[in-house]
Amino acid sequence: MASKLTLSNRTGWAFALPGFALILGFIVLPFFFAIGLSLTNQRLISPNPTQFVGFQNYQQLLGLAVVTLEPERDDAGEAIRNEAGDIQYPRLREITRSDPQYRGMREWFRWTSGENARIVIASDVVFMKALVNTFLFVLVVAPVQGGLALVLALLINQKLRGINVFRTIYFMPVVVSIVVVSLLWRFIYDGQNGLLNSILQGLTFGLFQPVDWLGNPSTALPAIMAMSIWQAVGFFMVIWLAGLQTISPTLYEAAAIEGASKSQTFRYVTWPGLRNTAVLVLIVITMQAFALFAQIDVMTNGGPLDSTQTLVFQSVERGYGKQDISGGSTISVILFVIVLTISLIQRWLTRERY
Amino acid sequence: MKLMKHLAGVMIASTCLCAPALAQTELTMWYHGAGNEVESRIINQIISDFNASQSDWQVSLESFPQGSYNDSIVAAALAGNLPDIVDVDGPIMPNWAWAGYLQPLPIDESEFADFLPGTKGVWEGKLYSIGLWDAAVALYARQSTLDDLGLRTPTLDNPWSGEEFIAALDAAKASGKFEYALDLGMNDQGEWYPYAFSPFLQSFGGDIVDRSTYQTAEGALNGDAALAFGEWWQSLFTGGYAPGTSEDPADQETGFIDGRFAFQWNGNWRAVATMEAVDDVVFLPAPDFGAGNKIGAGSWQFGVSASSDHPEGAAEFIKFATQDKYLAAFSDAIGLIPSTPSAAEMTENYKDGGPLAVFYDLSEAQALVRPVTPGYVVQSKIFTKAMADIANGADVADTLDAAVDEIDADIQSNDGYGH
Numbered sequence: 001m002a003s004k005l006t007l008s009n010r011t012g013w014a015f016a017l018p019g020f021a022l023i024l025g026f027i028v029l030p031f032f033f034a035i036g037l038s039l040t041n042q043r044l045i046s047p048n049p050t051q052f053v054g055f056q057n058y059q060q061l062l063g064l065a066v067v068t069l070e071p072e073r074d075d076a077g078e079a080i081r082n083e084a085g086d087i088q089y090p091r092l093r094e095i096t097r098s099d100p101q102y103r104g105m106r107e108w109f110r111w112t113s114g115e116n117a118r119i120v121i122a123s124d125v126v127f128m129k130a131l132v133n134t135f136l137f138v139l140v141v142a143p144v145q146g147g148l149a150l151v152l153a154l155l156i157n158q159k160l161r162g163i164n165v166f167r168t169i170y171f172m173p174v175v176v177s178i179v180v181v182s183l184l185w186r187f188i189y190d191g192q193n194g195l196l197n198s199i200l201q202g203l204t205f206g207l208f209q210p211v212d213w214l215g216n217p218s219t220a221l222p223a224i225m226a227m228s229i230w231q232a233v234g235f236f237m238v239i240w241l242a243g244l245q246t247i248s249p250t251l252y253e254a255a256a257i258e259g260a261s262k263s264q265t266f267r268y269v270t271w272p273g274l275r276n277t278a279v280l281v282l283i284v285i286t287m288q289a290f291a292l293f294a295q296i297d298v299m300t301n302g303g304p305l306d307s308t309q310t311l312v313f314q315s316v317e318r319g320y321g322k323q324d325i326s327g328g329s330t331i332s333v334i335l336f337v338i339v340l341t342i343s344l345i346q347r348w349l350t351r352e353r354y
Numbered sequence: 355m356k357l358m359k360h361l362a363g364v365m366i367a368s369t370c371l372c373a374p375a376l377a378q379t380e381l382t383m384w385y386h387g388a389g390n391e392v393e394s395r396i397i398n399q400i401i402s403d404f405n406a407s408q409s410d411w412q413v414s415l416e417s418f419p420q421g422s423y424n425d426s427i428v429a430a431a432l433a434g435n436l437p438d439i440v441d442v443d444g445p446i447m448p449n450w451a452w453a454g455y456l457q458p459l460p461i462d463e464s465e466f467a468d469f470l471p472g473t474k475g476v477w478e479g480k481l482y483s484i485g486l487w488d489a490a491v492a493l494y495a496r497q498s499t500l501d502d503l504g505l506r507t508p509t510l511d512n513p514w515s516g517e518e519f520i521a522a523l524d525a526a527k528a529s530g531k532f533e534y535a536l537d538l539g540m541n542d543q544g545e546w547y548p549y550a551f552s553p554f555l556q557s558f559g560g561d562i563v564d565r566s567t568y569q570t571a572e573g574a575l576n577g578d579a580a581l582a583f584g585e586w587w588q589s590l591f592t593g594g595y596a597p598g599t600s601e602d603p604a605d606q607e608t609g610f611i612d613g614r615f616a617f618q619w620n621g622n623w624r625a626v627a628t629m630e631a632v633d634d635v636v637f638l639p640a641p642d643f644g645a646g647n648k649i650g651a652g653s654w655q656f657g658v659s660a661s662s663d664h665p666e667g668a669a670e671f672i673k674f675a676t677q678d679k680y681l682a683a684f685s686d687a688i689g690l691i692p693s694t695p696s697a698a699e700m701t702e703n704y705k706d707g708g709p710l711a712v713f714y715d716l717s718e719a720q721a722l723v724r725p726v727t728p729g730y731v732v733q734s735k736i737f738t739k740a741m742a743d744i745a746n747g748a749d750v751a752d753t754l755d756a757a758v759d760e761i762d763a764d765i766q767s768n769d770g771y772g773h
């Protein structure tokens with residue numbers, strides 16, 4: 001096998017060489033650099049010498065702890081409550097400042113058990129929020145975008161007059177630069193006189209109250225999800241379409257003769273035929289969704305209140321904005337491990353079973 | 355054969371053309387103004403004047419878009435490829451000087467004795483960069499608005515107090531004529547935040563970092579003064595006085611001109627355009643929240659890279675470019691504040707009684723440069739995020755404490771930034 005690959009295919013290797021060289025030089029090599037940098041305290045620019053710091057960067061990002069706050073009590077030992085009846089707690093900073101173990105850590109979220117408050121503190125709350133947002137984004141975008149793309153592919157996989165017009169229309173957003181698309185959607189989502197608010201108001205005869213889509217922590221991430229799904233759905237539609245067209249028409253004819261209904265045809269002919277395409281689409285969408293960056297950079301800068309922070313945005317923000325190249329590298333290594341793990345799990349779950 | 359003759363002729367001709375240029379040593383220069391026609395025209399004029407004025411040096415210019423300029427410099431420095439003359443944003447200069455990208459200007463400081471303080475980039479007692487202009491911020495308002503609302507016109511000697519300022523916003527809000535009483539330009543989450551908003555904090559008595567040591571932000575950014583500032587800052591947004599971070603950039607640009615904002619906190623680079631559109635615009639000084647009224651200072655400046663082989667040539671050019679006539683040319687074209695009083699007299703807008711002369715006075719009286727430390731680059735980002743978070747409703751004390759922790763940790767991991 002090896003000899004066949006290396007000897008009888010010399011031209012093939014020659015053709016592949018420029019591609020391999022570029023991937024090696026611009027992806028593989030920097031990736032190993034990133035692993036190396038994540039173990040040091042390298043700054044983007046600094047006259048200070050670089051030092052090896054082991055896993056300190058990882059601890060700094062992933063450090064978590066739970067602390068318990070007891071309520072403030074009056075002389076009788078009763079918990080002090082404010083006018084609304086909520087129990088008053090001392091400030092968390094009194095603990096994080098006095099105990100060196102917790103120094104610099106901040107509250108991520110809290111819940112109450114009995115009179116005490118249990119608080120999860122993280123040494124890097126923004127990173128934790130970015131992690132959660134990124135997973136949320138992937139969990140919503142991967143199935144919705146993949147599903148929608150399949151529906152569109154089925155719709156345009158018909159022999160109709162002018163079907164190419166529809167194919168072009170669906171594919172158009174993919175060709176436009178994501179930065180341009182993001183800028184346009186920033187106007188569409190505008191809270192004052194954006195297109196979306198105007199349309200919704202028009203449809204409801206003025207009943208709809210304008211929403212500041214990107215300025216509201218609860219709508220900002222969903223708004224970016226919707227726009228991202230719309231933007232790239234055409235690309236995956238084309239991949240599904242390619243998959244659909246590899247399915248032999250004889251299978252459909254046979255199904256029709258057997259009297260299969262439309263849904264049966266899809267279930268027993270189309271879907272099994274799309275198996276490999278589905279695996280490809282799933283893995284590619286997942287990887288792309290994890291890399292969410294441009295939309296955030298153009299539309300929200302991670303705000304409001306960190307509701308749209310993502311891992312890649314944080315990586316760039318730290319590495320270049322805050323000149324902390326080792327911190328940025330650490331995030332990218334963590335992201336790599338996450339994506340690799342998930343891809344392997346997906347691959348295993350969708351493996352061919354005999 | 356005829357062709358050969360032609361070719362030879364062309365070659366001889368081109369050699370002749372090149373000959374005078376060869377005698378001059380080439381100097382490279384990078385500038386942040388790509389895409390800005392007016393700026394490019396003036397800087398090209400200065401360069402061709404300089405190249406023609408002497409026979410030793412030949413400056414060649416490369417322009418970058420402002421958004422990617424700093425990244426380009428850092429990348430070039432890492433690759434050991436810096437130009438001789440660099441253009442540097444005032445507050446970033448200490449970072450580059452500390453990192454060893456810049457060398458002290460090989461020019462006697464007395465050359466720049468009458469320059470505005472904000473135009474001089476000084477780090478560790480040495481002058482590293484000099485600016486052809488400074489920028490200033492003022493509260494844009496219409497005289498008619500002030501009259502309608504019955505508001506006193508604040509002056510430099512007698513600015514609005516914090517209460518008067520809020521009362522003015524209340525009056526504007528109550529009049530019902532405006533979408534927002536005040537526009538702060540919250541959409542631009544870049545260097546605008548610390549430049550425009552940290553003077554408010556300083557006017558309350560706080561600061562981004564403790565300037566006596568530059569080793570901590572504790573007490574400066576989370577002391578009582580800073581907390582009072584934070585509460586006031588948040589009230590601007592919870593009270594509905596000002597649009598928040600999701601403001602549309604287009605609205606920001608035209609809102610005051612269209613009369614949708616009563617007041618606008620804006621830079622003098624927008625003054626010329628605003629004056630053309632609004633007849634009775636007035637530029638009011640910053641309110642005084644107790645510790646004096648302050649505005650930011652420090653804009654783009656010229657310096658010499660550490661790796662330059664010809665610092666004396668670069669210095670020649672910088673001396674040439676800082677002549678009054680060029681300061682005046684920049685000012686006339688983009689409305690920036692010329693660095694010297696003599697240049698100010700030569701300009702349309704800043705001469706005595708000129709429509710923008712007020713900015714020269716503001717800059718002279720109120721200007722406070724941003725913290726002069728290599729760590730400012732990081733502190734600026736942290737401050738910006740804290741301001742955006744507080745505007746979006748985050749707890750003031752917690753946010754400022756977190757910002758202090760982050761600034762302190764960064765200073766520590768950089769071994770105190772060489773202070």
